[in-house]
Amino acid sequence: MKSSSYNSLKLISEKFSVSPTTVSRVLSGQAKKYRISPETEKAIKDFAIRENFTPNPIAKGLRLKKTLTIGLVIPDIANPFFAGIASQVVNVARTHGYSIVLCDSEENPALEQQSVELLWARQVDGMILCAVGQTADYLVRYAREKRPLVLVDRVFPDLGLPYVSADNFSGAKAATDYLLDNGHRRIACLQGMCGTAPSKARVSGYTTALHARGVPFDPRLVAGDSFGEQSGYLDTKLLLRAAPDITAIFAMSNLLALGALRALREENRAVPDDISVVAFDDQPYLAHLSPPLTTVAQPHLEMGAAAVKLLLDHMRNPANAMSSGLLLPTSLIIRKSVRKISQPTTQ
Amino acid sequence: MKSSSYNSLKLISEKFSVSPTTVSRVLSGQAKKYRISPETEKAIKDFAIRENFTPNPIAKGLRLKKTLTIGLVIPDIANPFFAGIASQVVNVARTHGYSIVLCDSEENPALEQQSVELLWARQVDGMILCAVGQTADYLVRYAREKRPLVLVDRVFPDLGLPYVSADNFSGAKAATDYLLDNGHRRIACLQGMCGTAPSKARVSGYTTALHARGVPFDPRLVAGDSFGEQSGYLDTKLLLRAAPDITAIFAMSNLLALGALRALREENRAVPDDISVVAFDDQPYLAHLSPPLTTVAQPHLEMGAAAVKLLLDHMRNPANAMSSGLLLPTSLIIRKSVRKISQPTTQ
DNA sequence: ATGAAAGCGCTAACAA
DNA sequence: TTGTTAGCGCTTTCAT
Numbered sequence: 001m002k003s004s005s006y007n008s009l010k011l012i013s014e015k016f017s018v019s020p021t022t023v024s025r026v027l028s029g030q031a032k033k034y035r036i037s038p039e040t041e042k043a044i045k046d047f048a049i050r051e052n053f054t055p056n057p058i059a060k061g062l063r064l065k066k067t068l069t070i071g072l073v074i075p076d077i078a079n080p081f082f083a084g085i086a087s088q089v090v091n092v093a094r095t096h097g098y099s100i101v102l103c104d105s106e107e108n109p110a111l112e113q114q115s116v117e118l119l120w121a122r123q124v125d126g127m128i129l130c131a132v133g134q135t136a137d138y139l140v141r142y143a144r145e146k147r148p149l150v151l152v153d154r155v156f157p158d159l160g161l162p163y164v165s166a167d168n169f170s171g172a173k174a175a176t177d178y179l180l181d182n183g184h185r186r187i188a189c190l191q192g193m194c195g196t197a198p199s200k201a202r203v204s205g206y207t208t209a210l211h212a213r214g215v216p217f218d219p220r221l222v223a224g225d226s227f228g229e230q231s232g233y234l235d236t237k238l239l240l241r242a243a244p245d246i247t248a249i250f251a252m253s254n255l256l257a258l259g260a261l262r263a264l265r266e267e268n269r270a271v272p273d274d275i276s277v278v279a280f281d282d283q284p285y286l287a288h289l290s291p292p293l294t295t296v297a298q299p300h301l302e303m304g305a306a307a308v309k310l311l312l313d314h315m316r317n318p319a320n321a322m323s324s325g326l327l328l329p330t331s332l333i334i335r336k337s338v339r340k341i342s343q344p345t346t347q
Numbered sequence: 348m349k350s351s352s353y354n355s356l357k358l359i360s361e362k363f364s365v366s367p368t369t370v371s372r373v374l375s376g377q378a379k380k381y382r383i384s385p386e387t388e389k390a391i392k393d394f395a396i397r398e399n400f401t402p403n404p405i406a407k408g409l410r411l412k413k414t415l416t417i418g419l420v421i422p423d424i425a426n427p428f429f430a431g432i433a434s435q436v437v438n439v440a441r442t443h444g445y446s447i448v449l450c451d452s453e454e455n456p457a458l459e460q461q462s463v464e465l466l467w468a469r470q471v472d473g474m475i476l477c478a479v480g481q482t483a484d485y486l487v488r489y490a491r492e493k494r495p496l497v498l499v500d501r502v503f504p505d506l507g508l509p510y511v512s513a514d515n516f517s518g519a520k521a522a523t524d525y526l527l528d529n530g531h532r533r534i535a536c537l538q539g540m541c542g543t544a545p546s547k548a549r550v551s552g553y554t555t556a557l558h559a560r561g562v563p564f565d566p567r568l569v570a571g572d573s574f575g576e577q578s579g580y581l582d583t584k585l586l587l588r589a590a591p592d593i594t595a596i597f598a599m600s601n602l603l604a605l606g607a608l609r610a611l612r613e614e615n616r617a618v619p620d621d622i623s624v625v626a627f628d629d630q631p632y633l634a635h636l637s638p639p640l641t642t643v644a645q646p647h648l649e650m651g652a653a654a655v656k657l658l659l660d661h662m663r664n665p666a667n668a669m670s671s672g673l674l675l676p677t678s679l680i681i682r683k684s685v686r687k688i689s690q691p692t693t694q
Numbered sequence: 695a696t697g698a699a700a701g702c703g704c705t706a707a708c709a710a
Numbered sequence: 711t712t713g714t715t716a717g718c719g720c721t722t723t724c725a726t
Contacts, residue, residue, distance in 0.1 A: 008719055019697045024721060035695050054468040059719035061405045062702050083430040090451045102449040104437045121401040122446060258635055288605055290637025355703055366713045371705060382711050406703035409718050
């Protein structure tokens, strides 16, 4: 129960009249290897368990230059999408003996960079980063130095860093196809922050779907420059004025969808009767909205888990850094926010 | 840009032909104190900035027995309530120079204890714990040892540990009063995990409100033993059979409310026309539900911030441990899930 | 089968 | 005004 009494190998070694080396070897499971007498081994082990002793990881970290620690930088841990990623990161890291040092960049690129540097300074063994911003040039240095760093969601394929992302292109294409199947032709698109990989991929999925069906692409139907609720609200209002003939809105984040819903309600446009809505990124509550929202689900839990695995892999084998980008499949969750307005076109 | 070249005081000291001590003093802002020549000071400082050098915190931690690190143990980081707490904890900790090591206990008391012990072993300077479970006897030891540890939300006042919680009693009382004001008399109550402080306080607020109005307390109207969605769903179903005459449900967590809504929808009971619902703990999406839910908002962001402040205070001044429990006020957010069914009784 | 000694990078007494 | 030394707690050569 008293844990403060025996808190170093030295103290324990004295108690058993052996050297700290021996204790260290026992406690790091190297007893066999060094043929330490079974009695000493058992005595020390039992004692350690009884007194709840663990060799000080700070000292260990200093000596071994390994801290069994992974840095996680997230734009906003209160956002359920990132919270989900974090939960998986924490859990799979733990099963591999790693702890997570969490930083929140508050959607601020400067703070993000600062956090990344802080974490390296803190000697984390590796890092998982959900970047914000359109660029992240400060990362090239870490890429060059081949530090174990994996990017999640907001990805920069050009940097040569491993990454994990949802297959945003296919997800957006599937959603747009679904809308087209339901007879929609004037489909507005509420995009996220321009220039970011997810936003580009999603818009590209949207236009690709349009082209494939021969539906003319109207740039005026693409609005927005942020993933937030406020932007969804504002841009929906504008869209409704600029293009009153739209029959559907594809909101490329769930916050965007929430904002759109709010605007639509204010403008007395019923969903889906007047306007259909498809969101991006599933969250449990979307099923409880009125109406329950059809959305493109991202496997965010898997993304978190995959990121840790990729990272651990790169930590063990720095050789295969630069390699792998992972694109995880999305799935279209059909609920009740899309109205069929005519026969589907031929498939 | 090359950060790996000069990565110790020693190297730098050699470069400038001074001792590591001098460099250490400069870099820890003690130049004045030791009257180090302004030139050396400036040279070293500039160099450190240019080369992006920070003294290794691991070595520092070993030497100083301080890691500038706070442990945070949370039952489920994917739960928006806890995610909100975490975001504040991370942010205010950062402004004070502390980093957060995050553990997720997955609502599992054994894992929680393990996490707490891991964090102490990792030499965190202090810890913030959102406990799960009805008891947490393993904590008495840390209370006795006067370790800097503050409890949040799921609180154990008897342990003599500082804590931060919402004023669950008053919140529940206010919600019940509101229901009573709207003419409800048969009010069911979906409680959380029995025996936990928040659940006890909330039920107690509920019964107190009832008594104050002379409304008889019917124990059959109190159901549930978990804060989860599933429990809300199931117990609402049971409640509807056991007490068909209820006109309102007070769901003591937002997940419970979601579950109740799902059950009600299945049973074709309209909210609020057939049954009124009040939830506990506000989340952004509650406003977007159908109907928008009336709820008792907990100041969870403030709770996170307050926890860190309390912790830092106790870290600086271990004397006032055992002292302070903080109860933060809740607020009733009135939306559209309660129907007025008669004149309010006289206040 | 076990130990002594060195050193990871840092800071704080104690010189000077 | 600056440096020397010791030591935080650990692991790892190298000896024995």
